[in-house]
Amino acid sequence: MPRAQLKRRVLLASLLCMLLLASLILSACSKDTTDVVVSGSTTVEPIAEVAGEDYGKAHPNVSILVSGLGSSAGIEAVGVTKTADIGTSSRELKGSELKLGLKVIPIAHDGIAVVVNPANTVRNLSMSDLRAIFAGKITNWKEVGGPDEPITLVNRDESSGTRDAFTSFVMGDTPFEINAVVLPGTGQVREVIRRTKGAIGYISEGFVKGDVRALSINGITPSAANISSEKYPLSRSLYFLTRADPSPEAQDYINYVLSDAIQEGAVRDAGYLPIKIKSGDK
Amino acid sequence: MTPSVTLRTPDKAPTAVPQQHKKAELTLVSRSTQIKERALSLLFFLCAIVAVLGVVLIFAFVAVRAVPLFKQIGFLNFIAGTKWSVANSQFGVVPFIVGSVVVTAGALAIGAPLAILTALFLSEIAGPRARAVIRPAVELLAGIPSVVYGFFGVTVVAPLVGRMFGGAGFGPLTAWIVLSIMIVPTISMLSEDALDSIPMGIREASFAMGATQWQTIYKVVLPAAKIGIIDATILGMGRAIGETMAVLMIVGNAPQMFAGLTKPIATLTSQIVLGMSYATPGAFQTALFGMAALLFIISMGLVLTVRILSRGKRGTYDA
Numbered sequence: 001m002p003r004a005q006l007k008r009r010v011l012l013a014s015l016l017c018m019l020l021l022a023s024l025i026l027s028a029c030s031k032d033t034t035d036v037v038v039s040g041s042t043t044v045e046p047i048a049e050v051a052g053e054d055y056g057k058a059h060p061n062v063s064i065l066v067s068g069l070g071s072s073a074g075i076e077a078v079g080v081t082k083t084a085d086i087g088t089s090s091r092e093l094k095g096s097e098l099k100l101g102l103k104v105i106p107i108a109h110d111g112i113a114v115v116v117n118p119a120n121t122v123r124n125l126s127m128s129d130l131r132a133i134f135a136g137k138i139t140n141w142k143e144v145g146g147p148d149e150p151i152t153l154v155n156r157d158e159s160s161g162t163r164d165a166f167t168s169f170v171m172g173d174t175p176f177e178i179n180a181v182v183l184p185g186t187g188q189v190r191e192v193i194r195r196t197k198g199a200i201g202y203i204s205e206g207f208v209k210g211d212v213r214a215l216s217i218n219g220i221t222p223s224a225a226n227i228s229s230e231k232y233p234l235s236r237s238l239y240f241l242t243r244a245d246p247s248p249e250a251q252d253y254i255n256y257v258l259s260d261a262i263q264e265g266a267v268r269d270a271g272y273l274p275i276k277i278k279s280g281d282k
Numbered sequence: 283m284t285p286s287v288t289l290r291t292p293d294k295a296p297t298a299v300p301q302q303h304k305k306a307e308l309t310l311v312s313r314s315t316q317i318k319e320r321a322l323s324l325l326f327f328l329c330a331i332v333a334v335l336g337v338v339l340i341f342a343f344v345a346v347r348a349v350p351l352f353k354q355i356g357f358l359n360f361i362a363g364t365k366w367s368v369a370n371s372q373f374g375v376v377p378f379i380v381g382s383v384v385v386t387a388g389a390l391a392i393g394a395p396l397a398i399l400t401a402l403f404l405s406e407i408a409g410p411r412a413r414a415v416i417r418p419a420v421e422l423l424a425g426i427p428s429v430v431y432g433f434f435g436v437t438v439v440a441p442l443v444g445r446m447f448g449g450a451g452f453g454p455l456t457a458w459i460v461l462s463i464m465i466v467p468t469i470s471m472l473s474e475d476a477l478d479s480i481p482m483g484i485r486e487a488s489f490a491m492g493a494t495q496w497q498t499i500y501k502v503v504l505p506a507a508k509i510g511i512i513d514a515t516i517l518g519m520g521r522a523i524g525e526t527m528a529v530l531m532i533v534g535n536a537p538q539m540f541a542g543l544t545k546p547i548a549t550l551t552s553q554i555v556l557g558m559s560y561a562t563p564g565a566f567q568t569a570l571f572g573m574a575a576l577l578f579i580i581s582m583g584l585v586l587t588v589r590i591l592s593r594g595k596r597g598t599y600d601a
Contacts, residue, residue, distance in 0.1 A: 158556070178538045181535070181546045192440075192450050
């Protein structure tokens with residue numbers, strides 16, 4: 001057989017193989033399942049993700065598709081563009097979002113801890129001192145009873161739900177000092193606080209580990225009990241949002257997220273508190 | 283429009299083959315070959331046009347989305363404004379322009395000499411064995427993804443800078459260190475090309491006159507390759523000014539004016555990325571597109587400079 005002809009055959013054969021493969025992949029995708037699209041807060045994402053995987057294993061005909069775009073995007077996806085079945089949010093609805101007719105389902109509690117370097121001797125800040133620090137009015141730890149050490153501010157980027165919550169809890173209309181380091185992630189904030197002596201920042205309570213110290217605010221420690229009772233001033237809830245008539249699959253998935261399996265599992269693993277607080281919690 | 287046909291037919295054959303001569307023509311170049319040739323040249327043309335189309339489309343897209351800027355923000359408020367605060371609808375980009383310039387200039391000041399000396403060593407001094415080790419290493423440096431550079435900056439350089447100068451270690455100094463390493467391969471590989479393209483005779487003439495190696499490099503080779511090296515530096519500058527991921531991770535992203543080498547700042551690119559994830563349609567999004575357009579214009583200017591300089595080069599020694 002001439003070389004050219006052989007080459008052509010090989011080409012043809014490989015083309016056929018590719019077609020076969022493509023059709024296989026396509027058919028695998030288009031098998032008979034119902035999609036439940038969950039999108040929104042990156043804070044809620046890990047919970048929704050784990051719950052989605054577990055739920056999918058028990059219900060092979062339903063696939064839960066989770067994406068994290070930020071709370072605002074999640075609310076828009078479920079309420080305006082209707083591209084999601086369930087929106088997730090780490091903040092309450094505000095402004096025009098209240099008029100979308102969304103059902104709001106709290107799924108977990110979260111407290112925002114104000115964290116400092118473990119070497120810092122300050123243990124408590126008043127709300128007004130905290131605000132003054134992040135507004136750049138207090139710039140040295142000695143002004144709040146600490147060592148003579150300049151304060152290094154660590155802030156989150158403006159798309160962060162945690163920053164949103166911190167703004168509404170602490171700052172109000174007071175603008176943030178703009179010379180703060182802006183970091184796009186909880187892990188990075190914790191890492192920088194851990195290694196920087198005069199640093200202060202804020203992260204979800206569930207992500208506080210031994211290498212950074214959480215301060216009490218107005219004398220109230222960010223303990224589980226104080227957060228779920230919302231006694232701690234920087235407490236918030238995480239929400240699922242649906243339109244008035246969620247599909248049965250979506251509703252079933254939500255019920256699963258609210259069940260003990262997820263509440264005591266994924267919710268706690270992600271650093272948050274279950275929505276139903278048990279008496280045994282500290 | 284049948285250029286490929288005429289190439290293979292003998293001189294006497296007419297350019298366009300009339301229908302009745304088809305048989306005769308087939309013996310020279312078969313119809314299928316003819317079609318294949320034409321299809322191939324079309325394919326190559328289409329591939330080439332994709333790049334042109336890409337540039338035009340992206341620029342048009344960015345420009346169209348940036349145009350409302352004149353109405354929503356005001357051109358002067360945008361380009362000369364010194365305050366950036368999304369919450370207060372202030373979209374002045376001067377802090378970011380200053381940030382980009384500071385970061386780029388510093389990276390060049392450190393990176394360019396490093397790279398040019400590397401290129402000189404590789405081209406003029408190094409023996410084959412040293413070259414066999416150093417050149418792949420430099421090339422490898424070019425292949426490292428920028429997020430890895432950023433990671434290196436966050437975990438190694440920033441803590442070091444923080445420990446030495448106080449604070450968290452984010453800011454221009456950290457960016458300079460990381461970016462200068464990043465642009466070394468771009469500048470050094472292109473500079474080496476420029477050095478290698480210098481005819482050996484020039485060096486031989488210099489040595490024959492009794493010049494030492496250093497004198498030859500300094501007085502003969504460098505001036506001859508000057509424009510090629512400047513080209514390389516400008517391209518390295520383009521790389522530095524457009525770098526996003528690594529910069530985002532190490533400059534600190536504070537939308538303030540340059541306040542010191544270890545104080546956080548933000549650049550055009552890093553601010554676009556930070557804003558992108560939550561920008562709602564309106565003035566904010568428009569401002570981001572305006573910044574993108576600004577970057578586009580800057581890099582266009584850089585490419586143009588390279589082109590103009592390269593045109594001059596041909597006159598100096600290639601003739």
